[in-house]
Each structure stands twice: as C-alpha cells, then as structure tokens.
Amino acid sequence: MSQESALLSKFKLGNIELKNRVVMAPMTRSRAFTENIPHEKASLYYKQRASAGLIITEGTQVSPQGIGYLWTPGIYTREQIKAWEKIVNEVHDAEGKIFLQLWHVGRISHPDLLGGMQPMAPSSIKALGKTFTQNGWQDLAEPKMMTRQDIKQTIDDFRKAANNAREAGFDGVDLHGAFGYLIDQFIQTGTNIRTDEYGGNIQNRSRFLLELIESVLEVWGDYKVGIKLSPSNRFNDMQDDNPKENFFYLIDKLNDYKLAYLHLMEPQTDVSELNGYVTNVAEYFRPIYKGTIISNAGHSFESGESFINSNKADLISFGSLFISNPDLVNRFRNSYPLTQPDKKTFYGGDERGYIDYPEYTE
Numbered sequence: 001m002s003q004e005s006a007l008l009s010k011f012k013l014g015n016i017e018l019k020n021r022v023v024m025a026p027m028t029r030s031r032a033f034t035e036n037i038p039h040e041k042a043s044l045y046y047k048q049r050a051s052a053g054l055i056i057t058e059g060t061q062v063s064p065q066g067i068g069y070l071w072t073p074g075i076y077t078r079e080q081i082k083a084w085e086k087i088v089n090e091v092h093d094a095e096g097k098i099f100l101q102l103w104h105v106g107r108i109s110h111p112d113l114l115g116g117m118q119p120m121a122p123s124s125i126k127a128l129g130k131t132f133t134q135n136g137w138q139d140l141a142e143p144k145m146m147t148r149q150d151i152k153q154t155i156d157d158f159r160k161a162a163n164n165a166r167e168a169g170f171d172g173v174d175l176h177g178a179f180g181y182l183i184d185q186f187i188q189t190g191t192n193i194r195t196d197e198y199g200g201n202i203q204n205r206s207r208f209l210l211e212l213i214e215s216v217l218e219v220w221g222d223y224k225v226g227i228k229l230s231p232s233n234r235f236n237d238m239q240d241d242n243p244k245e246n247f248f249y250l251i252d253k254l255n256d257y258k259l260a261y262l263h264l265m266e267p268q269t270d271v272s273e274l275n276g277y278v279t280n281v282a283e284y285f286r287p288i289y290k291g292t293i294i295s296n297a298g299h300s301f302e303s304g305e306s307f308i309n310s311n312k313a314d315l316i317s318f319g320s321l322f323i324s325n326p327d328l329v330n331r332f333r334n335s336y337p338l339t340q341p342d343k344k345t346f347y348g349g350d351e352r353g354y355i356d357y358p359e360y361t362e
C-alpha cells in the first residue's frame, strides 16, 4: 500500500519537507494545570505522535485575556515559552515538524477564567452556552465590545505570541479562525454588528483577520503561518446571514498572502440543518484558494486518500484518531486496526488517555 499511497507521500510546505501528508489536528487536552504552562508530559505526548507529517498543537492562548477553558496553555510567559521549547525539541529530535496554534476565545469565556476581567468580543453579544470554571459550570458571560485600542492591543498580543513561538523553535504558527472563537466572531454577522471599519460588510468583517495575518507574517515570513477556518460550523452559537458568499470573499482574499496552508473543516453537523452553508467545504473552496489546503473532520485513511487523489486537498488532518493512535501513520502504512478514543479522557484528568495509548504490535 505504501508505494501508492497519496497520504503517505511527501509534501513540500513552503521550504519545509513533510515526510507524509498526515497532519495531527490541533486538540485541547486541558492538562496545563499550573499557570497555563504545558503539562510536563506534553513533550512525551507530542513526541509519541511525531511520525505525522505535521503536528499542529492544541489551541494556545496569546494572552491571559484569551482564555476560555480551564487548564489550557498559553505562550505569553517565560515559563510557558520554556515548556514549549522542550516540546519542540522532543518533536524535532524525533524528526517531526510542529506548528503552534495561536488562540483567543473572545466571548467564549467567563470572568472567573480571566481573573475577574470581562471577556471581549467584536460586539457585546452573549453566546448561549456554559463553560466550566474553578467555581463549576457557569453561563458564558456577556462580552465587552472591543474598542479600537483593544483591537490594536490584541493584534499586538498575537504578534508577541508569534515571536515567542519563534523563540521556542516552532516550525510555524497556526491562527485559530474556526469554531466561533475571536477571529470567527469578527467574520460572521451573528457576532459582529459593529459600525466602524471592523464591522458591516464582509470586507470590514475580514479586516481583523487580515491585519492579524499581516502582523504575524511580519514575524514569521512567507509560508510559515497557517489558518484554520470552519465556514459551515454552528458550534459556539455561531450564525451568519450569508455564509457561502462571505467565506467565498474571505478565502479568495487569502490568496493575497503567502500562507503555509488553509485548514478547512467539513461541517460536523447534519447538513440538512445547514441551509445556505457550503456542505462540501474542501471541494467547494478548492478552485478559489490557490495555496495548500488541509482538509479536516471525520476522515479515515480511505477518505483522505480519495480527497488527495481527486485533488480536493493536499494534506489531511486527523483529530480524535491521533489521540488513541499515536502511531497513526504506521497503522495506515500497514493497514493495522485503529483504536477508538475514550472521550472521557479528552479533557483534564491524569496521564490516562493522554500518554498511555500504546503503539500497535502484531
């Protein structure tokens, strides 16, 4: 199988040689228990998965204001940078490549997670939903509408975090523009009713992301910054008046930048609930975006092969399967059976379900 496999073939991402086209999707594991510093076993966790062509780390906050979940890591303190450096070194020693996912949750938060601060978002529109805090489950809080100064500051926080990621030795960075977090909140109409240059038409609603890209590219240079988008995802109470046309505009606009990749999620809900949304995301946006596309969500080895062979994507990312199959690439190569992940150990808890999934042995 390996000789003919498209997924297992090499790929050149800018000037980075990927040994295969299997990407580990970013996954929060909520084990950064102390001061949002990655867990001491995180280096082992990522190293175990370094046979992926590319690892994209769990979402990592660019600032204390960007936190939306307990025990998620950041990259804004010295200790955090040092812990990430150790992780990167382990992955590089195992001949892997690793990008850091930069994250700001915007309105998906609560003052208990922010040292008493109110969450910030493009507009003061509260999301339906709850979040788990040190004081138990709480309704998501009403966010404060960001001032121009807040926007400037946040872009600066991303720039600094990108710089810290360079210092830690990463191969590049990923901007979390999916799932209804801050970047997505600017893009979509249900969360952005601003009347200044960051709201209104899609040109204005794209401005925050494009300014972020420019600022992070200045730190990293061409083909070292990727972005994840979920144009057909309603998670986190997201809504858009015209998602097809809006994401068409934005994704076409991304052609102006030398990005490492565009990571696109297929819808994860029943497509009959997605009236007006694109339901075949990679296929629909492939002719529009001229750069590298990573396709995500629900892939198997077979669907990954088929997406690459039919030119819907260049790379395929796997999320939950990478949790329970650290040697996913080898299992694909040898047609070994896959282990299904235990969802109970996805977030928080101890080392069980984190670093104890074994490699396959015959």
Ligand SMILES: Cc1cc2nc3c(=O)[nH]c(=O)nc-3n(C[C@H](O)[C@H](O)[C@H](O)COP(=O)(O)O)c2cc1C
Residues within 6 Å of the ligand: 025, 026, 027, 028, 029, 058, 059, 101, 176, 178, 228, 265, 296, 297, 298, 299, 317, 318, 319, 320, 321, 346, 347
């Ligand atoms: C435990 C868990 C944590 C996740 N955390 C993140 C995250 O931090 N950032 C992100 O962009 N996506 C996150 N995701 C979504 C995955 O990156 C991926 O889009 C999703 O799991 C679908 O891919 P799959 O069907 O191969 O699992 C998470 C998914 C899981 C299962």
